[in-house]
Amino acid sequence: MNPRTTFRTVSSLVAVAIAASACGGGDSLALRTGGTPSATPPPVTLPTLPPPQERHPESFNEGGCWWDRDDWVCPATEDVTVESSPSPDALKTLRGFIGPYYNVEERSSSVEVQGSTVSAAADGAWRASGLVRNEMSVSVGQITVHAVLKTAAGAILAHESALSPVAPVRPGEPAPFEIAADVDASFVADVEWDVGVAAVSGGVHARDTEIMVDWRVPYGDRERMREDPPEGPYPFVMGGSVASMAREPIERPVVIVAWLDASGRVASIDQRPLMDIHDNATAEPLRPDDIGRFLVVEDDPSIARDLIDLEYMIWTTHRD
Known part of the structure; x- marks a missing residue:
């Protein structure tokens, strides 16, 4: 069983730098970049892949048929890179990404730990893994996840931080993280999560x-x-x-x-x-x-x- 998790606002991190560098779930509340979030964040688009005829022209003949390992398929099957599911969290195949939770429709102008994706050890040394998601309208650079581990009585056991291995992270995109502490997991009753971000510096x-x-x-x-x-x-x-x-x-x-x-x-x-x-x-x-x-x-x-x-x-x- 996962311990209770708390998500609170961080309000002072690189708001101006992020805006200048724009390069265009469960309970979650982590990074706000100053002020009250917009009720309707500006729209952003998915980084979709080009059509398959452009990506793999060698697989198509002059009639538009597609070579499917053993035979020609005429007409070519539709290249589905974004699922038609009504859920905006459905599987997507995009530039530099495959998976669910890439969501440009339901955003809150923040970078958030996705509580429904977090798993934590119940015994042994405490460790956890999960996803954060950039719900802002610009790409962000390095994402740092902070965790404050507490007992049931509210005593602090440890402060830990970890970097997501993915950067930069585009608007609507999730990114994974792993975090660990030299604390017996059975003592951890509450985890308070914060998220910090840096401006995009390259890559x-x-x-x-x-x-x-x-x-x-x-x-x-x-x-x-x-x-x-x-x-x-x-x-x-x-x-x-x-x-x-x-x-x-x-x-x-x-x-x-x-x-x-x-x-x-x-x-x-x-x-x-x-x-x-x-x-x-x-x-x-x-x-x-x-x-x-x-x-x-x-x-x-x-x-x-x-x-x-x-x-x-x-x-x-x-x-x-």
Whole structure:
């Protein structure tokens, strides 16, 4: 069971800097950038991908038919990158992002911890993971999540902070975080969350990619793959590729993956470097129009055995 969570306003962080650098759930209340939030935040648009005919012209013939591995499909099936679900939190495939919770419709002019996505340890050392979401009308830079851990009587056990690995974060976009404390989780009855943000300082082009998940195999006793150890049980493996649509090289590109449990809470987060498509060298940099690959391998059975059945979210960004 998760401890009770409290979300309170932070009102003094980089309001002017964020505005100048615009580059265009559960209970949650974290960062306000000064004043009363607008009842109707200015509209923003999703960073949608170009049509598939532009992204993959080699897969289409002159008649507009699409090659689907074994045969031509005529007419080509519609490329669905934004779900038609009435829920604005539904799955989306966008530039530099795959997953749910990217929501440009329901915003509050703040950067918020999404309480319904937070999972916390009930025993052992306290740790938690979840999502924040930028509900402002401009992109933000590095996001810092702060947690104050308290007992049932209100005594403070610890103050902890952690950075989200994704930056910059665009309007409406969620970003993952993990945070831990050297405190027995059984003592934690209340967590008070704050969020701080920095202005965008670069790396915007690192988000301008197309992410493709090519294959996944489960943990356990299955057919051995080239990447597997000599003997089983074999790990969970996810393989995919990333195509750059940026106009300049992406230095130190990485892929961030978060898995959601059946209730929508973040169960696990992983970070992997982008590799050269031809060998095991890191793709540094990923040049315009180039493609890199990623491989997520998890062999801890307490985590790996469930990953094949969990919904996932993926981001591309860069390491500082």
